[in-house]
Amino acid sequence: GGHLLPAQQLACxxxxxxxxxxxxxxxxxxxxxxxxxxxxxxxxxxxLQSPLSFLYRSAKGIxxxxxxxxxxxxxxxxxxxxxxxxxxxxAAFLLRKKIILFEANCVLGKVNRLxxxxxxxxxxxxxxxxxxxxxxxxxxxxxxxxxxxxxYTKEEARRFYGFDASLPVCLVFGGSQGASFLNEAASSLLxxxxxxxxxxxxxxxxxxxxxxxxxxx
Numbered sequence: 001g002g003h004l005l006p007a008q009q010l011a012c013x014x015x016x017x018x019x020x021x022x023x024x025x026x027x028x029x030x031x032x033x034x035x036x037x038x039x040x041x042x043x044x045x046x047x048l049q050s051p052l053s054f055l056y057r058s059a060k061g062i063x064x065x066x067x068x069x070x071x072x073x074x075x076x077x078x079x080x081x082x083x084x085x086x087x088x089x090x091a092a093f094l095l096r097k098k099i100i101l102f103e104a105n106c107v108l109g110k111v112n113r114l115x116x117x118x119x120x121x122x123x124x125x126x127x128x129x130x131x132x133x134x135x136x137x138x139x140x141x142x143x144x145x146x147x148x149x150x151x152y153t154k155e156e157a158r159r160f161y162g163f164d165a166s167l168p169v170c171l172v173f174g175g176s177q178g179a180s181f182l183n184e185a186a187s188s189l190l191x192x193x194x195x196x197x198x199x200x201x202x203x204x205x206x207x208x209x210x211x212x213x214x215x216x217x
Contacts, residue, residue, distance in 0.1 A: 001032040002104060003080040009145045010078065010102075011038060023068055025061070025084035041068050043087050048110075061087030062094070069095055076100055076120075081109040089115045104143065108132070163194045173198040180204075187211035 011020040022040035027033050033040070044061035046054045065088045069077070077092040078100045079085045089111065092099050099119045101112045106126040108116065116122065122137040158165055170193040174182040183199050187208070195217055199208040 003082045003084065004030060004032045006102060006104060006143055006145070007078070007080045008034060008038070009143070012146055021068075021072055021074070023065060023088045025087075043068070045083050045087050047083050058087055058090070062090045065091035066095065069097060078102065079112065079115060079119075080104075081112050083111060086111050086114075093118050102140075103128070161196060167194050168192070169194045169196065171196050171198075174200065183208050184211070187215045187217060190217065191215055193217070 007022070011022070014020055020038065022033070022038050023043050025045035026042060027040045028035060028042050041064070043064040044057045046057040048054050069091055074097065076098040077088065079089045080102050081104075089099060093115065099115060100121045100123065101115060101119045102123045103109065103112050104125050106129050108128060116134060119134075120136060122132075122134050123140045124137055125140065125142060155165070158169070163169055170190055172182060172186045172190075172195055179200070183204055186195070186197060195212060197208055197212070199205050
């Protein structure tokens with residue numbers, strides 16, 4: 001989600017000025033990708049944990065990406081990180097296409113770090129640690145780039161979620177599609193609060209709800 005959500009926001013921002021296509025590993029099965037809204041193609045890839053699998057599937061994905069790039073002839077390839085994008089960026093490098101990288105964290109991911117020397121630009125949300133001296137880096141507006149412009153009062157928000165106006169409210173959320181530690185621990189730490197909890201995957205929701213109910217939250 002952390003790679004695909006900003007990628008899709010960029011695609012929406014560019015829809016009136018550019019044709020946008022997506023390529024990456026398992027896009028067709030990713031619950032965070034709006035398949036109905038964009039042209040896309042799955043390309044093979046694999047994590048580095050198994051060297052043989054990584055070499056075979058990455059080579060296959062690079063060939064798939066080369067064919068796609070030769071067909072579409074894009075003016076630029078924008079990489080949002082993760083091994084899902086490795087074959088596409090490798091193909092872009094081999095075909096000498098313009099590469100732009102986006103990094104949402106304060107530490108460059110492995111794929112972005114690998115392709116940074118051949119990138120034309122690097123878009124950042126935060127100062128990098130360790131400091132990066134890449135000359136064509138630029139800070140961009142914090143995510144989300146597409147926002148609901150209306151502002152809401154606390155009273156409106158409490159009514160919408162059915163909260164008691166006399167009790168404090170705590171928002172709980174974790175990275176990486178929800179954090180299992182927070183999902184399990186939060187209910188025992190927050191007995192005085194009303195809670196809005198982003199639990200991650202759908203299968204986590206019912207177990208988290210039971211934990212809060214057991215604490216009468």
